[in-house]
Amino acid sequence: MSGTSLDGVDAVLAELPAGGGLRVLAHAHLDFPGALRAELLALNHSGPDELHRAAMAGQELARCYAAAIQALGPLPPVRAVAAHGQTVRHRPEWGYTLQLLNPALLAELSGLNVVADLRSRDVAAGGQGAPLVPAFHRAVFGKAGVDIAVLNLGGMGNLSFLHGDGRTLGFDTGPANALLDAWAAHHLDLPFDDGGGWASGGTVQPALLRAFQAEPYFALPPPRSTGRDLFDWPWLQRQPLAGIDPRDVQATLSEFTAWSVADALKRHQPGAVELIVCGGGAFNADLLRRLQARLPGVVLVGSGDRGLPPMQVEAAAFAWLAAAFVRQQPGNLPGVTGARGPRVLGAMYPA
The missing domain is CATH 3.30.420.40 (ATPase, nucleotide binding domain)
Structure with a gap:
C-alpha cells in the first residue's frame, strides 16, 4: 500500500x-x-x-x-x-x-x-471507489452492540462508522497529513512535523480556520470522497494566509483536521464510544490532543491497542x-x- x-x-x-x-x-x-x-x-x-x-x-x-x-x-x-x-x-x-x-x-x-x-x-x-476499507474495519474491529469508529489519518482522513446494530458506513472527512506535511516541508524543509511539535507551539487563527471550514466539500452528504485533486498546495495557497506566522498556520491546519473528523463523527455517529486511530497521523500527538478535546466523551485508542499497528x-x-x-x-x-x-x-x- x-x-x-x-x-x-x-x-x-x-x-x-x-x-x-x-x-x-x-x-x-x-x-x-x-x-x-x-x-x-x-x-x-x-x-x-x-x-x-x-x-x-x-x-x-x-x-x-x-x-x-x-x-x-x-x-x-x-x-x-x-x-x-x-x-x-x-x-x-x-x-x-x-x-x-x-x-x-x-x-x-x-x-x-x-x-x-x-x-x-x-x-x-x-x-466513489472509496473508501474501501470500512468492510475490513468491520471484520477486524467491529463489536456487536457497541458503536465504534475507525479513523485513518493518511494524506486524507477517512472514517468508518461501525454501528453496534451491524450497519457500516464511511467516507473521507477531508485533508489530514497532506496539507500538514506540505506546509511543514515548505517552511521547515522537513518531510513532516514530527509528532506535531511545531504545530503545538502555534496559535490557532479563528478567521483562517473559518475560511478552511467554508470549503463546500464539507457540506456534501455521503457518499463522498476526496484527495489531492481538491486539497493540495494550490488550495492552501488560495486561503487568506497573508500576514500569519507560518507556525500559526500549522496549528490552524491541525485544528482544521481535528474539526473535520469530530464534526463528521458528531453528525453521523453521535453514539460512538471509541475512536480507533490508524495511519501516520496516529503518531501526531498534537493532532490527537486536539481531536480528543473536540470529542470529550469518546475514548481515543491507537489501532495497535486493538491488535493491528497503525x-x-x-x-x-x-x-x-x-x-x-x-x-x-x-x-x-x-x-x-x-x-x-x-x-x-x-x-x-x-x-
Whole structure:
C-alpha cells in the first residue's frame, strides 16, 4: 500500500483463512526515493509529457513494491499480492479514478499473482471507489452492540462508522497529513512535523480556520470522497494566509483536521464510544490532543491497542480485498461508496 501521504510503501504478509480472521506474519516499510516522490506528487496535476512520465513512474513504483515484498523476508506460498498503486487522480464524478502502477511488471519481478485496479469497478457501478476499507474495519474491529469508529489519518482522513446494530458506513472527512506535511516541508524543509511539535507551539487563527471550514466539500452528504485533486498546495495557497506566522498556520491546519473528523463523527455517529486511530497521523500527538478535546466523551485508542499497528492497517485491508477477489466475493459496500450494488473488485495479473 502507498497512500496519499506519499511517504513510501507499507507491505504486510497476511494470513486470511476462508472462515474469517486475520494474522499479520510480517511487515516492512520502504521510503520512496526522493525523485519518485516528487514525480508522483507532480503527476497529481496536468503537465508536459505526462503520459510518458506516468508510465515510467508506474514502472518505478512496481520496482518499489517488489522491493517491499522482498523486504518481508522468506515467504511461504502466497496466493496473491494486493497492489493498490499510487492515486494521482480521483474523479468519480467524471467516472474514473487513477492509481499508477505497472502490475504486469510487478508480477514479473515478484513471481507472484498480482491483484490490482481495486477501485475502478466500484466507480463503474456508480460508486466513489472509496473508501474501501470500512468492510475490513468491520471484520477486524467491529463489536456487536457497541458503536465504534475507525479513523485513518493518511494524506486524507477517512472514517468508518461501525454501528453496534451491524450497519457500516464511511467516507473521507477531508485533508489530514497532506496539507500538514506540505506546509511543514515548505517552511521547515522537513518531510513532516514530527509528532506535531511545531504545530503545538502555534496559535490557532479563528478567521483562517473559518475560511478552511467554508470549503463546500464539507457540506456534501455521503457518499463522498476526496484527495489531492481538491486539497493540495494550490488550495492552501488560495486561503487568506497573508500576514500569519507560518507556525500559526500549522496549528490552524491541525485544528482544521481535528474539526473535520469530530464534526463528521458528531453528525453521523453521535453514539460512538471509541475512536480507533490508524495511519501516520496516529503518531501526531498534537493532532490527537486536539481531536480528543473536540470529542470529550469518546475514548481515543491507537489501532495497535486493538491488535493491528497503525502502519499495518491499510496494507492489511487491501490484502483482505485481494482475498475477496481470489474467492470472487464482493469487496465494496454500496451503502458506503454509493455503487449500484456489491461488486468483485480488482483484476488479476498471473505470475
